[in-house]
Amino acid sequence: MEHLNKIEHLGIAVRSLEEGNALYTKLLGVPPYKEEAVESEGVRTSFFKAGPNKIELLEATNPNSPIAKFIEKRGEGLHHIAYAVDDIRAEMQRLSAAGFQLLNEEPKAGADNKWVCFLHPRTTGGTLIELCQDRG
Numbered sequence: 001m002e003h004l005n006k007i008e009h010l011g012i013a014v015r016s017l018e019e020g021n022a023l024y025t026k027l028l029g030v031p032p033y034k035e036e037a038v039e040s041e042g043v044r045t046s047f048f049k050a051g052p053n054k055i056e057l058l059e060a061t062n063p064n065s066p067i068a069k070f071i072e073k074r075g076e077g078l079h080h081i082a083y084a085v086d087d088i089r090a091e092m093q094r095l096s097a098a099g100f101q102l103l104n105e106e107p108k109a110g111a112d113n114k115w116v117c118f119l120h121p122r123t124t125g126g127t128l129i130e131l132c133q134d135r136g
Contacts, residue, residue, distance in 0.1 A: 003085065004083035004091070004131075006083070007082065008054065009112075010053075010055055010078065011058055011078070011079040012056065012078055013067050013076055013078075013079040014076050017045075017057060017059035020057040024057065030049065032047055033047055034047045041065060042061050042065025042067070042068070043058050043066075045059075045111045056082075056112075058079060067079065080118070080127070080129065081129055081130070082116075082132050083130070083132065084133070085133050086133070088115050088133040091131050100119045100120070101120035102119060103118040114132040114133060114134060114135060115134075116130055116131065117131045118131075119131070
């Protein structure tokens with residue numbers, strides 16, 4: 001059984017979703033195929049497809065959201081790498097046992113109809129990692 005199947009998407013923090021959408025539409029030659037608010041995370045997202053790859057733009061909806069804090073600290077740019085998994089709970093258990101710090105103990109409902117869990121960047125070499133499983 002594969003653990004982290006493939007990169008599901010790249011998450012990019014932006015100050016303005018409208019400006020980010022315009023930039024990435026021009027860059028990729030296609031508009032976003034989906035926009036969605038994830039109230040629990042204080043974020044608005046849009047998704048682009050570039051060939052087999054997906055890009056998620058993330059805009060904070062309040063000053064206390066993780067995206068607002070990220071932009072304040074680091075500016076706009078790559079926020080996380082998301083990996084597709086078949087069994088998120090099994091992966092969470094495996095990675096926790098291997099010494100990775102989970103940022104949530106249970107999978108959370110995320111954007112794009114996914115169950116998600118994040119791994120703390122201090123245990124992953126400085127990159128925020130997201131695990132994604134289709135909610136089906």
